[in-house]
Amino acid sequence: MSTEAAPAEATVLRAGPDQPSLFTRLAYGVGAVANGVKDNGLAYFLLLFYSQVIGVDSRLVSLALTLALVIDAFIDPVIGYWSDNLHSRWGRRHPFMYAAAAPVAIAYFLIWNPPVGWSEAHLFVYLLGTLIAIRVCFSLYEIPANSLAPELTSDYDGRSSLQAFRSYFGWTGGNAMSVFMFGVLFPLFVTKAIPNGQFNPKAYGVYGAIAAGLIFIAILATSAGTHSRIPHLKAPPPKRKIGVIGIFREIFETLSNRSFIALFTASVFGSIASGLSASMAFLLYTYFWKFTSQQASLITSGVFLSAVIGAVLAPIISKTIGKKKGAIIIGLIAFLGSPLPIALRLSGVLPAVGSDFNFWLVFWTTVFDVGLIICYQVLSGAMMADLVEQAEVRTGRRSEGVFFAASAFIGKVVNGAGIIIAGLILATAGLAKGADPASVPEATVLKMGMLYAPTIVTLWMIMLGVMSTYSITRDGHEANLRLLAERKSRELDATLQD
The missing domain is CATH 1.20.1250.20 (MFS general substrate transporter like domains)
Structure with a gap:
């Protein structure tokens, strides 16, 4: 398998x-x-x-x-x-x-x-x-x-x-x-x-x-x-009397799944990284790259193209190489490529700040990286959906709501951690609140980039490393469907015999 x-x-x-x-x-x-x-x-x-x-x-x-x-x-x-x-x-x-x-x-x-x-x-x-x-x-x-x-x-x-x-x-x-x-x-x-x-x-x-x-x-x-x-949707389980302790026991039993724990833990690091990236995006545009508000707005508009790239690419990746492998490969390309312009500037190989080349480099890098990140999110969301049948085989219950609620839970709880890390990066770099981009020392700007790039890459690589322990493949998913179909057939036969 x-x-x-x-x-x-x-x-x-x-x-x-x-x-x-x-x-x-x-x-x-x-x-x-x-x-x-x-x-x-x-x-x-x-x-x-x-x-x-x-x-x-x-x-x-x-x-x-x-x-x-x-x-x-x-x-x-x-x-x-x-x-x-x-x-x-x-x-x-x-x-x-x-x-x-x-x-x-x-x-x-x-x-x-x-x-x-x-x-x-x-x-x-x-x-x-x-x-x-x-x-x-x-x-x-x-x-x-x-x-x-x-x-x-x-x-x-x-x-x-x-x-x-x-x-x-x-x-x-x-x-x-x-x-x-x-x-x-x-x-x-x-x-x-x-x-x-x-x-x-x-x-x-x-x-x-x-x-x-x-x-x-x-x-x-x-x-x-x-x-x-x-x-055509799945029916709920038969009505039964169950106390609060019993409810949380069932929730824990449903979530005690190696593949879910892999996605759950990966989403912890992914949510932190997303919070850090969102918090730093416009700060980097303003101070590190010294883009104008019009340029920053144009980069934001590029996300429309990114959404098309991600939505079209994800089903193709799923059909050709599978969700887990595809998510890891796409993730590696996106998450290593995203801070690449920063690394190039820190290495001194890019033109002077303010050049058109730098803007278009960041623009197109952002368009394709966000597109790949959207593709990754689609695949990881579909991987979460495939946990439902695996859990049903083990527990006998359909628990879609529990899985997606747990995923939402962790995203909300750790959402602020990325913002906190962003604040630490700014404080360590010495960037003052409300500072005029033209007056910020070059050393401060470079330090901000040197702190941000390795931090965001580390979070993303940990996320992908944890995701690699997810175990449901296409064959495994189809096997779960067959087991559930056989179980349903046996239950129907038993009902008819009664």
Whole structure:
């Protein structure tokens, strides 16, 4: 079982009725627009809006973000288990998805339209409350929606295709809102009193209304678009009485899986690396490369092309060399290539800072590296989906929600670690807050690059090393499907005999 080649009998299985149509894959994917818009707004604009525009202490804003994230993280496993065991005429997942649409949209609108004239303490409570509402209500949608992937198809490559659609819409939707903010809204709200639209609170109020509408539409679109598949989805286990201890015992039993532990641990280092990369991106553009805001905006726009590259490449990699091998190879190329321009500048082989060559080198490196990173994320997400059948063989339970909730949990808990590391790098390099790029000493800039590049590469290499212990291949997945089919056949025969 060391090869990734598909046996003949696997082809028959993959041609089964559970292969979703193009419409279903599009409907499933478009729901990730909600993820992209929400994540983009909270990550890039919320701190700026509340601290610089509204006037709340940035430490209080960061505290509110952290508290909401931690509270949500510990609720995720409960939501996952609940959605795995829900009995309803609309199946296990869709009731949560439909129910979350309006509350998420309302909370997202409210967070960008805070009350006027409130004290800082009251605004902090308001921010914390709306953040918790957004996080928890969105988890009610996101975890069941992610859990749909292994239910919509058991096909090894079909799952990569589903994840590719979802990843494309998520990256594109989130990035589109950033471009819209900088290219349309902020310029639109420039006034004599407020010459920079980024500091006009009305811009964020309009953004909140548009973003909330997109989130609402995206959630309903994916819920309604996959509704016809409900009769073909997996049924919940029979109703039973089980206490809190029993629930957590089952969750622990489900997650006690070597391949899951490999993905779980890899995601720890991956989440830290992602937080570090996101925190340092615009700082590196500004100080290390001395790019203008227009150049930084153009690099951001390049992510639209990256999303296409990642979404198209992932299913091809899955079919040709398999998910695990493909994720490791693609990851090595992407994660070693990403800091390459920094290493070249530190080595003194690039032209002087500010040259067009440096900009286009970083632009195209970023486009292709982000595309490869998206491909990696698609493959690793599909690998998570393949754990479901392996766990079902061992425990007799379908636990999609538990797996995806645990994955979300670790991403939220360690999300801030990358930001902390970024702060340490800046402090060690000696970069002052609000420093003018033209006045920062060259030694400080070079030290920032020398600290960042090896740190990010080390985190990524540890992540890939841990992922190498994941053991489910194409053959192993097909074997699990056969075992489950045989078990179901025996259970049916026993029922008929009774």
